[in-house]
Amino acid sequence: MKAVxxxxxxxxxxxxxxxxxxxxxxxxxxxMLWAKALRSPVHHAAITKLDTSRAExxxxxxxxxxxxxxxxxxxxxxxxxGIPADEPLLAKDExxxxxxxxxxxxxxxxxxxxxxxxxxxxxYEERPTLWDVREAFDSDAAVVHRWGNWYPHFxxxxxxxxxxxxxxxxxxxxxxxxIQGVYRPAAIEHVPMETQVSxxxxxxxxxxxxxxxxxxxxxxxxxxxxxxxxPLNKLKIVGxxxxxxxxxxVDTASETITALAAMKAGRPVKxxxxxxxEFLASSTRAPWHMExxxxxxxxxxxxxxxxxxLHDSGAYAxxxxxxxxxxxxxxxxxxxxxxxxFDGYVVFTNRVPxxxxxxxxxTSVSFAVETHMSRIVDELGLDPYEFRLKNxxxxxxxxxxxxxxxxxxxxxxxxxxxGATGHDxxxxxxxxxxxxxxxxWLPDHLVDxxxxxxx
Amino acid sequence: MNITVNGDELEVRSPGLTSLLRVLxxxxxxxxxxxxxxxxxxxxxxVLVDGAPRRSxxxxxxxxxxxxxxxxxxxxxxxxxSPVQQAFVHYYAAQCGFCTPGMxxxxxxxxxSGGSDDRKEIQEALRGHVCRCTGYVKIIEAVAAARGGNxxxxxxxxxxxxxxMTGDAK
Numbered sequence: 001m002k003a004v005x006x007x008x009x010x011x012x013x014x015x016x017x018x019x020x021x022x023x024x025x026x027x028x029x030x031x032m033l034w035a036k037a038l039r040s041p042v043h044h045a046a047i048t049k050l051d052t053s054r055a056e057x058x059x060x061x062x063x064x065x066x067x068x069x070x071x072x073x074x075x076x077x078x079x080x081x082g083i084p085a086d087e088p089l090l091a092k093d094e095x096x097x098x099x100x101x102x103x104x105x106x107x108x109x110x111x112x113x114x115x116x117x118x119x120x121x122x123x124y125e126e127r128p129t130l131w132d133v134r135e136a137f138d139s140d141a142a143v144v145h146r147w148g149n150w151y152p153h154f155x156x157x158x159x160x161x162x163x164x165x166x167x168x169x170x171x172x173x174x175x176x177x178x179i180q181g182v183y184r185p186a187a188i189e190h191v192p193m194e195t196q197v198s199x200x201x202x203x204x205x206x207x208x209x210x211x212x213x214x215x216x217x218x219x220x221x222x223x224x225x226x227x228x229x230x231p232l233n234k235l236k237i238v239g240x241x242x243x244x245x246x247x248x249x250v251d252t253a254s255e256t257i258t259a260l261a262a263m264k265a266g267r268p269v270k271x272x273x274x275x276x277x278e279f280l281a282s283s284t285r286a287p288w289h290m291e292x293x294x295x296x297x298x299x300x301x302x303x304x305x306x307x308x309x310l311h312d313s314g315a316y317a318x319x320x321x322x323x324x325x326x327x328x329x330x331x332x333x334x335x336x337x338x339x340x341x342f343d344g345y346v347v348f349t350n351r352v353p354x355x356x357x358x359x360x361x362x363t364s365v366s367f368a369v370e371t372h373m374s375r376i377v378d379e380l381g382l383d384p385y386e387f388r389l390k391n392x393x394x395x396x397x398x399x400x401x402x403x404x405x406x407x408x409x410x411x412x413x414x415x416x417x418x419g420a421t422g423h424d425x426x427x428x429x430x431x432x433x434x435x436x437x438x439x440x441w442l443p444d445h446l447v448d449x450x451x452x453x454x455x
Numbered sequence: 456m457n458i459t460v461n462g463d464e465l466e467v468r469s470p471g472l473t474s475l476l477r478v479l480x481x482x483x484x485x486x487x488x489x490x491x492x493x494x495x496x497x498x499x500x501x502v503l504v505d506g507a508p509r510r511s512x513x514x515x516x517x518x519x520x521x522x523x524x525x526x527x528x529x530x531x532x533x534x535x536x537s538p539v540q541q542a543f544v545h546y547y548a549a550q551c552g553f554c555t556p557g558m559x560x561x562x563x564x565x566x567x568s569g570g571s572d573d574r575k576e577i578q579e580a581l582r583g584h585v586c587r588c589t590g591y592v593k594i595i596e597a598v599a600a601a602r603g604g605n606x607x608x609x610x611x612x613x614x615x616x617x618x619x620m621t622g623d624a625k
Contacts, residue, residue, distance in 0.1 A: 020528075192551070
């Protein structure tokens with residue numbers, strides 16, 4: 001237990017402050033080529049012409065890779081979980097977000113690579129776009145994905161993540177007040193100080209050494225192996241030093257395409273995104289549209305919740321079905337609501353694909369739930385702490401997906417905040433604990449949701 | 456052209472309009488200064504040119520022919536950390552570390568120019584240096600402590616302590 005309570009120095013602190021820590025862009029190898037991408041300049045279009053022959057003839061250019069070079073063009077980030085793929089590694093006959101990679105040019109230096117990109121002949125036929133998740137449900141909305149405007153492959157081919165618990169109709173019949181709100185947090189760019197970068201070295205033994213800034217090395221290995229149809233034992237990934245990620249380096253953004261170019265050129269290739277590319281084409285935290293309608297009693301019990309969530313996945317699915325699933329499990333926040341009716345959709349738009357960022361799927365719902373709790377407090381004139389303490393998760397309460405809580409800390413946290421902010425709690429609330437409900441803490445409507453069965 | 460980098464006088468062969476950052480990283484293999492934006496917006500490439508902090512990504516190398524350039528590598532080494540470097544380690548002011556080379560150079564210049572341990576003045580001095588991990592509080596604490604030189608280089612763990620520089624538990 002020497003580490004507990006001790007002030008231990010970071011193992012990499014001295015390297016950081018002396019400039020000795022080696023990030024991917026700090027590696028140089030003999031014969032290394034620089035890569036530059038052709039990215040879509042439009043948000044949604046058919047590609048009607050793609051000819052790289054002039055680019056290949058540019059002096060200094062060693063390889064131009066496009067969709068025709070990819071052994072398995074589509075592989076989903078969640079294919080390992082049986083979720084179908086929808087995203088090509090390099091765009092083939094259409095582009096569905098601005099900045100989508102179409103080709104990568106590897107050349108002696110960045111100037112030659114840039115000249116190569118400029119020499120690619122490409123033509124687009126623009127298509128209608130969709131920007132807002134809510135508008136995806138309008139009857140005149142543009143259809144922007146071959147699966148339709150929302151993801152249709154949840155279990156049993158359902159088109160939504162659905163949760164039903166208790167008797168929602170009875171909850172609304174018994175309620176004194178119906179309180180609703182709509183919550184729409186915006187996209188957030190991670191802005192890691194280190195932009196996306198990878199360097200791939202073809203080794204003399206036939207292996208590829210992949211220097212990556214990924215947050216998820218083994219995950220990336222699987223993705224690279226699948227796209228390239230190269231067995232795992234031919235891939236060596238070197239990572240560990242990430243110049244900021246925050247979830248934005250979980251997606252395998254550059255490594256696979258860099259590897260493809262290195263294989264084709266037979267030379268090491270480095271692909272480093274500019275800051276402009278990072279803002280344009282790297283994934284972001286998703287925008288969300290969340291509607292909550294609660295059935296509430298005058299004395300501050302939440303009997304039921306109807307919720308609709310639209311998660312903006314951007315142009316492709318990536319991890320969004322997973323993020324929305326986490327979101328659905330947390331849609332009551334730190335509180336227990338016995339009767340639930342939740343529908344969540346992963347909606348496609350022409351935005352850059354969205355991904356994890358610090359609490360994937362859950363920060364959005366926490367924002368919505370806590371704001372909604374405050375809305376109820378304001379509308380009914382309740383005490384903000386006591387209303388939350390009343391509905392707070394207790395041992396043996398169950399989550400929306402019927403997990404029995406074994407050690408929820410909501411009560412303790414609320415009491416601590418009340419204490420720290422000088423908010424006086426009525427004696428019953430000051431004495432509340434996380435222990436299983438009984439007496440006044442166990443009204444009739446909360447009896448049936450209780451479970452002592454483990455996870 | 457010639458520039459002196461961390462005490463070594465070096466010949467530069469890159470074209471004169473090449474940025475100092477590209478010369479340092481790609482020609483001279485001095486990779487401490489980082490390319491965060493290459494547009495003067497993030498501060499990660501900051502070096503001292505004749506003692507003054509400069510965004511190396513915005514500095515054409517021809518404009519500083521003959522100058523003395525100091526990068527983070529020139530401020531101290533693992534076994535000989537400067538006070539600012541020691542404080543950055545001790546106060547956990549570096550997390551991912553990518554902004555740190557610029558932060559350390561700017562903080563060193565601030566203190567060497569007589570900057571105080573006033574939090575607001577430190578904040579002003581580091582304006583334009585972007586960090587996405589630590590939230591700046593620890594960085595400002597570290598610079599203030601380096602000014603005062605009053606930070607404790609040892610820490611207590613069950614009656615012992617751990618050295619900052621080597622991580623040895625005593």
